[in-house]
Amino acid sequence: MSKLILNRRKLLTTAAMTGAALASPAYLRRAHAQGGEVNIWTYNDFVPEAFKEQFESETGIKVNVRLVDDQGKQFNLLAAEAPNPSVDIMTVAGHRFLQFIDSDLLAPLDTDRLSNWGNINPTFSESDWSTINGEKWGAPILSGMEVLAYNTDYVSPEEADTWDTLFSEKYKGQTAYIIQDMMSIIMLKMGYDGNMVEYLGDPEKAEAIVEEAKQYLIEKKPLVRKYYDSGAEVQQMFVNQDIVLGHSWNGPAAALINDGFPLGMSIPKEGSYGFVYTYNIAKNCPNPDNAYTFLNAILASPEIGAAMTKASGFISTYKGASEYLTDLEKKSTSFPDEQLANLQFFRAEANEMKYGFVDPAVEAIKAA
Template sequence: MTKLILNRRRFLGTASITGAALASPAYLRRAMAQSGGEVNIWTYNDFVPEAFREQFESETGIKVNVRLVDDQGKQFNLLAAEQPNPTVDIMTVAGHRFLQFIQSDLLAPLDTDRLSNWSNINPTFSESDWSTINGNKWGVPILSGMEVLSYNTEVVSEEEAMTWDTLFSQEYANQTAYIIQDMFSIIMLKMGYDGNMVEYMDDPEKAAAIVEEAKNFLIEKKPLVRKYYDSGAEFQQMMVNQDIVLGHSWNGPAAALINDGFPLGMTIPREGSYGFVYTFNIANNAPNSENAYTFLDALLASPEIGAAMTKASGFISTYKGASEYLTDLERKSTVFPDEQLANLQFFRAEANEMKYSLVDPAVEAVKAA
């Protein structure tokens, strides 16, 4: 998966939200039964809203210690080095990285019965196939990013943007762009296959045939594309310069343009797309597991908290009702209708070794064609 390019501070501007809007006082009174102590969290910048953190500490007596991380691999290595006695209670793991952490016994299975506010999460994020491994839940979905079809709303209609076919149409020849490696998963899904290739782990010949079919499709459509790009900044520049009017992109760079006032829209087309979810996970042998569950339940207590996380981070909230606490512009750049979210699938890692051993050379073949 290509790295998401996103300037979180620029994305939505202000990250502020009042402490009074961040949590239900009734819930926090229940949390007052806690006896204080601390909870240690490794996460990305702005994933714990500061106003929520301050109110949580005030109402529960639990001190929240946040250590910022910027790389999943570094976090894995640090956590592995600390086992069996980690210093962290909660860390942030992307759903498609679960397997690596689980197989190394670094995460504790999540007991959702201890989270009275679990139902506040949109089931698109909490109940999808990626979220259950070996019969257990492993993380609390908090924020999401996804691949979308982005379009200049002054040129392309929303109806046209509801299908990936428009990206490959003669009407917009040489006015489109996409990240070619990421498009392989989309094309396989569009053709009715499992773009994660998990279904074909025991049938490598079928997997190879599917990648070959996707490769041939992209070669056939190559004359229509203006550019295979690599970074979100490239996509943004091509849109602003009107070199393209339609493109596959990650939602982050697209949303940044929307918030800058550019006439851009984005959809999850009816054929489907792929996304990833950031989750809060409890470390195996966490030193403060009770406080960790108290923190997570408080974080899920109200949609205002989800909205605050979106405002601060720029990613899409997993909370039901979070959009009600966003401005019109923020909703336009971070909210999708439920019927579009139903088209979303999530990246899984089980078949990655096989998948990319086939996709990587296919990508080079398309480029060379």
């Protein structure tokens, strides 16, 4: 079977580099025979638009994308539809795997059906977090981290070296963050294990730590302009100058930097968390064959991985993808070693306990 490859003319002429041509006649005849559709729940720009258009044109499979902006909401929606979900592929962060797996919402990934599985960097595809109960549960596509993003015309790099600046009177009404994500960061800032793995045997302490973080964010609520949900939303607030700094995923921030907006990113000295996004197949999904056709196509080449980075701003997990990035794009997806030393990765072992406490706390902060 031939590889699917990127259309190199589009690679050179499309600024966003989101074009991907599927050019394998034998493969495409099989795909055309399938027909039908594939339903995907994912974040904005995780399926580059030109890739989607060409995939549909060359395979005959209609791609229905429903945008999501929160892992908890996605879990609740999928759980409500079980055991017969409307979705085929969803985007689950690696540290949320266990919640979905334990609730019997995901199907193990059959990597034998993915001839392009080897295009993923084994740092991601063969890592401990990606294998649970001896099975693979998702195809790693993009990695990222929680950062402090700031408008460099107003905020200095020195100020952006600490999360305290986000909660300072100086920038009252000019900040924004995602509450659920900030809960983990605030716990880390307070000297606790934001993953809560350390407290698996002591749920009372875990609950008390979440309560402490909750009260902190309630106390600081008068300072924040807005709690937001999506990357596109925080981008628009920066562009409109509604805010000058905020917690952000690195992807949306990198996209603004690549567009020439005066934005900087830091991993503050108190620390932050990294994560990996994966494409997963829902248990009992309605179009499993088309789901595997789509996954194999989007894993086909480093050019497609680079296109996803260019569209989303997150770091590609594909081997060789960085070779297709400009110097500015490479810069917007890298950090100084001293900041990277502040980074931890989200872990899943304590998620049931953690989010059992965190999710109600988030609602309490919003209501306060």
